[in-house]
Amino acid sequence: MVQLTRIYTRGGDQGKTSLGDGARVSKHAARIEAIGAVDEANAAIGMARLTLKDREDLMLRRIQNDLFDVGADLCMPHDHRKKPALRIQPDHVERLEEEIDALNAVLSPLASFVLPGGSVASAALHVARTVVRRAERCVCQLSEHEVVNDNLVAYLNRLSDHLFVLARYMNDQGKKDVLWEPGANRLLS
Numbered sequence: 001m002v003q004l005t006r007i008y009t010r011g012g013d014q015g016k017t018s019l020g021d022g023a024r025v026s027k028h029a030a031r032i033e034a035i036g037a038v039d040e041a042n043a044a045i046g047m048a049r050l051t052l053k054d055r056e057d058l059m060l061r062r063i064q065n066d067l068f069d070v071g072a073d074l075c076m077p078h079d080h081r082k083k084p085a086l087r088i089q090p091d092h093v094e095r096l097e098e099e100i101d102a103l104n105a106v107l108s109p110l111a112s113f114v115l116p117g118g119s120v121a122s123a124a125l126h127v128a129r130t131v132v133r134r135a136e137r138c139v140c141q142l143s144e145h146e147v148v149n150d151n152l153v154a155y156l157n158r159l160s161d162h163l164f165v166l167a168r169y170m171n172d173q174g175k176k177d178v179l180w181e182p183g184a185n186r187l188l189s
Helices: 029-047 053-075 090-104 121-141 150-170
Strands: 016-018 025-026
Touching: 016 150, 025 029, 029 053, 029 150, 053 150, 090 150, 121 150
Parallel strands: none
Antiparallel strands: 016 025
16 A cells, blocks of 8 residues: 655656656656546546446446556556556456446437537536546557557546446436537538
């Protein structure tokens, strides 16, 4: 377990921070950008949780914990020589898929794209989904230059799907989805 007795260290006052292997890197390094984006996603999910209860809240609580594991995975480069690193595994992705399938089983198929909204819970979940997509893009960008656990991209990709399906589920199982109407506001000439 992590024990934090002192919150500020002054270690980052010069624009650098430490990775899990002790390496010092710029606070705008791609790896730190990815870690920050995952942290933002976790905070957005925390806000969405305020609108949920019971099973849905418990799913997101577990996901928030997983996102700390994602951050730990990102913070320890793959070429480290120290203790075994915490890594996201295929079973993390599989659990998301099982939950997506269970939620999606009660939803009607979509006839159009869904506009974020319909209910407060759904709108909050859509915001979280878009933040997760940004985190996914940051991890993909990092993976073009450094070795990254392949399961991270799969996990974040599946997580955005999970949040999308949960958003629909929270719209009275999709009955209150607001659908995109292509060209609905186009002026005819």
